Amino acid sequence: MEFYSHPDMKLIVHLSQVKEYSLIYGNKEYSEINEIVACGHDFGKYTTYFQDRLFKREKGEKPEGNHAHISAVFTAYVMFNRGMGKGVLPLIAYNAVLSHHSRVKNFEKYLPMSYHENKINKSDDMYWKLQILNKQKQNIKENYTDIYNEYKSLGFGEDFKAFMDDEDSIEKTLILLRKKILLLYDEKDAYWIHQQIFSTLIASDKVSASKVKPFEQKFVGYSELNKIREDEFSDKEKNEINNMRNSILKRVQENISKNYNKEVFSIIAPTGERVIIVMGAVNVMKPRVSGTLNKYILCIA
16 A cells, blocks of 8 residues: 655655755754654554545544644554663654644643553543553554554664554553653753754645755854944944844843853844844853854744
């Protein structure tokens, strides 16, 4: 059987492209995670439920046709299966995939609250969701060989096989993820790591779906950008908006210098010259941070 991610794109082509693009757009430190997230993010599209929805054969919208949750579980399972279950990284990968068609979700609503001996309690809200997830998994088994071959071509054949052959793989993964939540309180960088992985997936997914080639990323230093600012908004062209922009930039740099040892800074300003203001802030902090901050800050500006 042939599977499609979009009406005019085969699923294996889309997954291959997202995998490739995630290595272009993503932070090299998280290349392996980005690769797993890329190849797992549309796992649920291998159900005939989704294929029926995609080609408008579905009669009424069924929960089995949704693909994000089962894809997130599979992604987290691969993290554990590959020995990458330390810390909160599986939880981050899970939520990135879970949220890739919406705003960032509260993942606790998609994990069990109560369980006993690796079994989710029937009274738990996740129990009925587990039934849907298992139904989707059974549906994927109907085309096991075709899907295995596609995941094998991506380098994830054994992960697919392990996930499908373990009768309780979904339930075990959900419980393992629930046990990770308390670790978030001690992981100061979890939010920033999540945003990098989530942003990499969104960028790669959308570029593939839109059928455009990934563009080359170029970065400009603060001194070069500041020279452009000075040339474009010189003293000869003083006006209210330019005065405000220059004032914000000056105050941001002065305040960061005064509060140099703080860990988190926020900049609230009207829409305008945000890039130069953020780069001005980065320039002040540069001596105390890694060389990747210039790129990272601009991505979230």
